[in-house]
Each structure stands twice: as structure tokens, then as C-alpha cells.
Amino acid sequence: MVPLSWYLIFAAALFSIGLFGVLSRRNAVAILLGIELMLNSVNINLAAFWRYGKDVTVMTGQVFAIIVFAVAAAEVAVGLALVISVYRRRNTVVADEINMMKW
Amino acid sequence: MTGEQITFLAVALFTLGSGFMVVTSGNLVHAALWLVSTLFGVAVTYAVLDASFLAVVQVVVYIGAIAILFIFAVMLTRKDMRDQGPQMNKNWWFGALLAVLTFAGLFFLLQGWDGMSRTAAVYPSNFDAVSELGNALTSPAGYVLPFEVASVLLVAALVGAVYVAFNRK
Amino acid sequence: MDFWKDPLKVAADWLMGIFTGWGMPEIAAQILIGFLGILLLISLLMVLDIFLVWVERKVVSRFQDRIGPNRVGPFGLIQPFADIIKLLIKEDITPGGADRTVYNLAPILSMMSVLILWAVVPLAPAILGVDADLNIGALYIIAAGAIGTLSIIMAGWASNNKYSLIGAFREVAVMLSFEIPMLTVMLIPTIFAGSMGIVKIVNSQDTWYFFLAPLAALIFFIAAIAELGRAPFDMGEAESELVSGYNIEYSGMKFGMFYAGELLHAFTFGGFWAILFFGGYRFFGLELVNPLLAIAILFFKAFIGYWLIMWVRYTLLRIRIDHMLAFNWKFLTPVAFVLLMVTALMNALLSGLPGWLYVSGMFLSNVLLTWGALEIARHYSRGEREKVEGKQVVEVGH
Numbered sequence: 001m002v003p004l005s006w007y008l009i010f011a012a013a014l015f016s017i018g019l020f021g022v023l024s025r026r027n028a029v030a031i032l033l034g035i036e037l038m039l040n041s042v043n044i045n046l047a048a049f050w051r052y053g054k055d056v057t058v059m060t061g062q063v064f065a066i067i068v069f070a071v072a073a074a075e076v077a078v079g080l081a082l083v084i085s086v087y088r089r090r091n092t093v094v095a096d097e098i099n100m101m102k103w
Numbered sequence: 104m105t106g107e108q109i110t111f112l113a114v115a116l117f118t119l120g121s122g123f124m125v126v127t128s129g130n131l132v133h134a135a136l137w138l139v140s141t142l143f144g145v146a147v148t149y150a151v152l153d154a155s156f157l158a159v160v161q162v163v164v165y166i167g168a169i170a171i172l173f174i175f176a177v178m179l180t181r182k183d184m185r186d187q188g189p190q191m192n193k194n195w196w197f198g199a200l201l202a203v204l205t206f207a208g209l210f211f212l213l214q215g216w217d218g219m220s221r222t223a224a225v226y227p228s229n230f231d232a233v234s235e236l237g238n239a240l241t242s243p244a245g246y247v248l249p250f251e252v253a254s255v256l257l258v259a260a261l262v263g264a265v266y267v268a269f270n271r272k
Numbered sequence: 273m274d275f276w277k278d279p280l281k282v283a284a285d286w287l288m289g290i291f292t293g294w295g296m297p298e299i300a301a302q303i304l305i306g307f308l309g310i311l312l313l314i315s316l317l318m319v320l321d322i323f324l325v326w327v328e329r330k331v332v333s334r335f336q337d338r339i340g341p342n343r344v345g346p347f348g349l350i351q352p353f354a355d356i357i358k359l360l361i362k363e364d365i366t367p368g369g370a371d372r373t374v375y376n377l378a379p380i381l382s383m384m385s386v387l388i389l390w391a392v393v394p395l396a397p398a399i400l401g402v403d404a405d406l407n408i409g410a411l412y413i414i415a416a417g418a419i420g421t422l423s424i425i426m427a428g429w430a431s432n433n434k435y436s437l438i439g440a441f442r443e444v445a446v447m448l449s450f451e452i453p454m455l456t457v458m459l460i461p462t463i464f465a466g467s468m469g470i471v472k473i474v475n476s477q478d479t480w481y482f483f484l485a486p487l488a489a490l491i492f493f494i495a496a497i498a499e500l501g502r503a504p505f506d507m508g509e510a511e512s513e514l515v516s517g518y519n520i521e522y523s524g525m526k527f528g529m530f531y532a533g534e535l536l537h538a539f540t541f542g543g544f545w546a547i548l549f550f551g552g553y554r555f556f557g558l559e560l561v562n563p564l565l566a567i568a569i570l571f572f573k574a575f576i577g578y579w580l581i582m583w584v585r586y587t588l589l590r591i592r593i594d595h596m597l598a599f600n601w602k603f604l605t606p607v608a609f610v611l612l613m614v615t616a617l618m619n620a621l622l623s624g625l626p627g628w629l630y631v632s633g634m635f636l637s638n639v640l641l642t643w644g645a646l647e648i649a650r651h652y653s654r655g656e657r658e659k660v661e662g663k664q665v666v667e668v669g670h
Contacts, residue, residue, distance in 0.1 A: 001108075002108055002111050002222070003212065003221065003222055005113070005219040006218070009210060009213070012219040015209070016209075017202065019201065019205055020201075020207055021126030023201060024198035025126065025191065026190055027190065029131060033134055033135070033173065036138065037122050037125065037141065040141070047149055048163065050224040051153060056226060057227065057237050059235050059245075062236055062270075063240060066157070067253050074256070074257050074260030075260070076240060077260050077264040078264050083180065084176060087180040093180045103264055155406070159411045160411070166419065167415070167417070167419075171422065171448065174429070175425075178429065188350075233468060
């Protein structure tokens, strides 16, 4: 039997890896990759809590996970559209070089 | 070590390894492909958790659409066909430190919770999770309002993404 | 006789007896028997694939008014073996600057995405798919198509070739776009059967769903041809425009994997068309006699579907990429959505009525919808034509 702790620690590890990706990568698209990892780890948490809840017939966990799917898809679409638009103007996707609006 | 535990450990190691390769790969297209294998590992985790609908939707939505969108975006934003230079920030060590601290913090926070050693209830036979999920998503006593709001969000994101990325000549 | 009634169970029990007799724990024996079953299915599919190469070449030659291969063996039946030997002994060239791992992985993933589709195909009442019915079988088909899409873009990028990349982009754009009407139309047998499980869909087809929703069958057929990347939607590997697209840099058996995978994919989708809309292995109770007869019925229907796909391929011209995408987003997807809503509405309205009234009501609604959609398309195309030719269109017959 797999205890719930294993799933939660697995999701926490995936979240930390995604966080490392967001904080340490130069390329804007690579930052979005890290965000995807974090969203997936949250989904694993939700699915695990659905399965290990008191009543498996209550589908709240899965509904929440599906809404997170939709939100993640929307966010990736808009984020990549922005990155492509910035690339067309500045000809760069390195996050450090997109600094025209800094003080 | 039961079979279930071995399966879970194998899947978890595969997913975490692929996730690590995503954030440390020097070549961005390789990073996107490692993301595909991470997403597949997450889909297998859903299948282990008896959430079969989530597993298939994960493959269709994430691998079939989002990962391909990433690969397209990587290919459309390169200056030439060679690999990029070093992919890490100046302050990558600080990011690594923060990630390790976050993981340690979450780990110790969870140790204090007494539900950690809970084991899964037996999955009821003849339980059609898919039709129950459909009922939950579309019944007024269920979650029809978040469902409809999510679809409005998707339409807004669709229109916004097309408008932002439109190539006005 | 017991063996012929349920051959797989008899064989599995016999093997289980042997393995536990050798001292293996039961769970390991079960896993091993599962692997042997998978191996058997894949071997049979690959042999079928070789046969499909012969079928394809003979049928295309008949459409083009020639004889086709007839030298190698009787009726050219040994020709596919000669093809395979040729592909195996060819030099395996990897283009310079190609990404080796991704380059080698792409044909494997392409073939894999076709083979895993057969996990949910019910071959006979006693030989069912995985888990005796995956309750999300219809969605699983789309998921396997998603992996195929990924393999094409990997092939296009890893070849380090501009034409390859453009071909892969176009092919992936077409495949992703046509997944939407296919998914929407696959919900229509789901509404009728009350479940997404393929076995339940087959078992509830007392009247074939083709008679309940012919427009759905047509849209599924068109979307399936686009998913396969075959003409008239084969912009991704058009020889006259793109020098065979994402296939350019592949030689030898890797190209063989793509080619054979495409043929098997076409046959598989012919099979799914038969399963979802023509009753699968059912034929007025004949399938209960013997599992092999049920498999024969299914394969007969699948071959008819495959023949129709080939007929369309060798008759119609290739469509331009922007016309293809406009056709999908401006015509096929709205029609599929409206069809889904109309079907759900009619299903709720007519559900209490006797059988023949239900069937004719649904059939009539589909015919009306088809007529309406074609009228709108006709007016739109007439408007486009007048815009281009400046009101010189002669109105005939009004």
C-alpha cells in the first residue's frame, strides 16, 4: 500500500524542481517550462487527495484538477503568445535583456 | 515492497529525473522533449491513482497540445539553428538554494500532519468515475459554475493569444 | 470445441499451469502471460501490415488502370517481402547536424502510437481490449493520435532540413486542427451508448450508428483521413511541394517504419470507423458462433473502410494548406458542434418512441443538417467566386 505521504513528497519535489527552473533560467520559454512543472505537481496533489479522501465517490479533487488543466492551457497560450510577440520586436527571448521598462 | 510501491517508485523516479533534465538541459528543444516525458510520467501517476480520465486528458491536452505549443515556440524564437549558449542565470545558485529550502519546508510542514500515513480506501467496484465526473461538472448542485467560467477563460485566452501573436504586416 | 469457443482463456490457463508448475509466483506468471499476449497481437499486426503493403500497391494500380506487382510470386504476393529486404539492407544515413537521439526516436514513436491503438479494439465478444473495457476508450484514441503528432514534429526538427521542418509544421497543424471535429463527432456514439468504452459502444449497436448519425460517420471519415496525413490532406509530405516533407532524411528501415506505420494507421482508422459506426464485430448474431468469425467480420468491415480511404486518396487532388485549415475551422468544426447539439436534443426528445421512429427521426435530422450546411457552404463559395470574377457568374437553372 502506498501511503499518502509518498505522493505529497513526490509533488513537493516536482514543485521545487519547477521553482528552480523558473528562478534560474535565462530563456523566457524555459521559465514557462518551469511553471508547467509546478502546475503539474499541484495537479498530482489534487488527484492524490481525491483518491485518499474519506469518500472516493466525491469528485471534487478531479473537478479541481480539470479546472487547473484548463487554466494551465490558457496561461501557456497567452504566455507563449507574449514571448513570440516580444521576440518579434526585440529579437531576443533572454529574460534579462527584456528590460526596456525598468527604472 | 508490494508491486504497487515498486510501480510508484519507478514512475516517480522517472518523472523527477525528466523534470530535472527539463530545467538543466542546455538545448531548449531537448528541454521541451524532456517536458513531454515528464508529462507522460505524471499521466502514468494519474493512472496509478485510478484517475483514468485525468490520465487520458493529460496526454491529450498537455502532451498533444501544450508540449507541441512549446516546441513550436522554441523553434520560432531561435536566431539560428544552432544550440543556445549557457542556459543558466547569473544567480542560479540562489535559485537552487531557494528550491531546496522550499522542498525542505514543505517536507517538514507535512510531517506535522497526522494524515500523512493514510492509505488508500479500496476503490469501489462498479463505480463509473467518468459519469460521476460528468455529473459533478454539469449539475447545478455540482461544479457547473466553475466549469462555465473556465470555458469563458479559455475563450478569452484564445482570442487574446491570437490577437497578441498576430503578425500585422 | 471448448478451445474454439474462447481460445485466449484456454491458452492463458494452460500457460498459467505450466508457469506455476515451474515454481513462478502467480503474479509474475500473470505479467508474463500478459506480455506474451501483447507480443502475439503485435506480431499478428505486423504481419497484417506487410499484407497491407501488397493491398495498397495492387489497389492503387487498379485505380490507375495498370496491373501492379505481379512478378514476385503469384499475384505479386511476395512483393512486400522483397520491399522489406530492400529496406533492411539499405545504408542507414543520418544527416550531418541532425540530433541523433531525437532522429532515431521519431519513427519508433510513430509506430508505437499506431500499435497502442489496438489495445482498445474489441476483436470478438470473448477477445476484448484492455481491462475488458477501458471506460474512456474513445478518448484514448485521441491520446494515441497526440503521440503520433509529437513523433512527426520530432522527425521534422531532428532532420536539420528546412523542407522537413516546414512539412512537419504543416502536418502537425493539420493533425491538431482536425482532432477537434474528430473528438466532437466521437462523442455522438458516446451519447447513444451512454459510455465512452468501446466495448459498450459495440454492444449497444443494435441498429448501426451509421443509420442514426450518417453525418457523424462522414465527419469522422474526413477527420480521420486528415489525421492520417493522407491525400487529399497530405500537405505534410507532398512530393511536388516539399520533397516528401518530414520523411526526407529518413532512409532504410526508419523510413519503412514511417511508411508501414502510415498504412497500419489507415487500416486502424478504417477499423475504428467500422467499430464506432458500423457495429464492429457484430453482424446479426453471427459473431457469437466463433471468435474467429467475429474477428473475420471486423476485419472485413475494416478492409471496406480502408478501401474507401484508399479510394479517396487515389481520386482526389491535394488541397492547399490554408484551404485545409479554413475548411476545418470554418466548416467542419461548426458543423460538428451543431451536430452534437442536435443529436443530444433529438436523443432527449425521441427517447421514448419506438425503435423505427427513433431511427428515422435521427436520420432525418442528420440529412437536414447536412443539407443546411451544404447550402451555407454553397452560398459562401458563390459569394467568393463573385468577388473574384466580378459578377460574371452565369446563373443556371433558376
